[in-house]
Amino acid sequence: MPVITYREALNEVLHSEMARDPGVFVCGEDVSGGAGGTSGEREASGGIFGVTAGLLPKFGEDRVIDTPISENTIVGLAVGASLAGKRGVAEIMFADFLGLALDQTMNQAAKFRYMSGGRATCPVVIRVPYGAGMNMAAQHSQTMYQIITSVPGLKVAMPSNPADAKGLLTTAIRDDDPVVFFEHKAMYGRKGEVPEGDHAVPFGQAALLNEGDDVTIIAMGRMVTFAEKALPGLAEAGISCDLLDLRTISPLDEDAILDSVEKTGRVVIVDECPPRCSVASDIAGFIASHGFSSLKAPVQQVTAPHAPVPFSKGLERAYVPGPAHIDTAVRTVAAYR
Structure with a gap:
């Protein structure tokens, strides 16, 4: 099996799932990179942690959507589109900012299937970098998964290695329920063996x-x-x-x-x-x-x-x-x- 980083495993899944399913799209702050130098062209660097790198030139601006600095808008966009048949993958830059999107997350996405009697699904993934260890201080280093886990209707994944990062994100994107996907910032560079090809890890199996x-x-x-x-x-x-x-x-x-x-x-x-x-x-x-x-x-x-x-x-x-x-x-x- 090839040895790649946690970041590369996540990036691989986004590329493969967007190629497999034209309904999958990503949105968030700088997910397609900022304007490059004086040319004004997008860098496609994939945000501050590089997880969405390379998606823009491959899938275009309609599916790799840079958003305003508004977490409520980011999650609302992904949730609304997912209700309409798409599969949104929203990126929140830091877990600490989930509070700004709690209404869309816990009052909307988490409740649609239940309140519609199972007739509506919301297959959205909210990707969240979390945790301490990178000297980012009190407003950019919190966990937040304990708060999200307390909300009925949300699934919560926390991969600890590159293989599970690939397998769990694949499962999350294909799941018909909302998933909040927690990625530890200090683990993006961790390397490990990762299965090639299609690799999905079932939820609820330690x-x-x-x-x-x-x-x-x-x-x-x-x-x-x-x-x-x-x-x-x-x-x-x-x-x-x-x-x-x-x-x-x-x-x-x-x-x-x-x-x-x-x-x-x-x-x-x-x-x-x-x-x-x-x-x-x-x-x-x-x-x-x-x-x-x-x-x-x-x-x-x-x-x-x-x-x-x-x-x-x-x-x-x-x-x-x-x-x-x-x-x-x-x-x-x-x-x-």
Whole structure:
């Protein structure tokens, strides 16, 4: 399999899905690139993260639509067109700006199928770069997926590697329901093997990346990478771990979670959100309600602190849950006998 970056995997899907289905289009700020130099021609650079690079010359301005700086307009355009038979892929430049599009996202897109009795579908994808780790300060580094996950009617995908970035985005674009697709900014350059050709990863199926008998580690997005980095040190200490990559948090693979908890009896949930009303707290509550009899230790939650993301590089490194935090939490629950 070829080795490509997370960014390249996403870009590959946009090219292939737009070629496969003429109803697929993208819209957002600078998705076709700004004007180049004095010529006035579009650069087709694909926005600040380069994910939509090369789409403009291939598919034209009718399908690669640069929008005003208005998130409500971007999502509204994609949602309205998707109701009319298209498949819109809207890009929000930073997850922090989702608040400006919440009405179109949670009051409109999320509700159409339910309120029409299943007669209307809204096959829209909202792509959202999220997360800390790039020194972008408190207004450009938030997670936001915990808020979106709480909305019924929305599906939420969070790929942790290039292969899943390709597979999950393919599934998202082909899905008849609205999907909010969270891409971690610090992972765009991460490389990995990616299957060639058509590759779709089903929603609601977590990936078991490591098998062990002592502790279950549940992680999502970039936190999966940090959990993987913690595993060798834990293995040296004689602690073997199941590592579950959730891949989607709505739908949530509840069966995979409960199966692993039943086997190990000890759980660490790793989540970049602040702790209050986080995905980690939601999953911890689910385990307490449905898997309590399997637990041998209190569920540990490894999250960011309940504070805005710092701008200082040193403080930001301390803010983001990392391998050392995960190691400590795993050793804590492993000590219960």
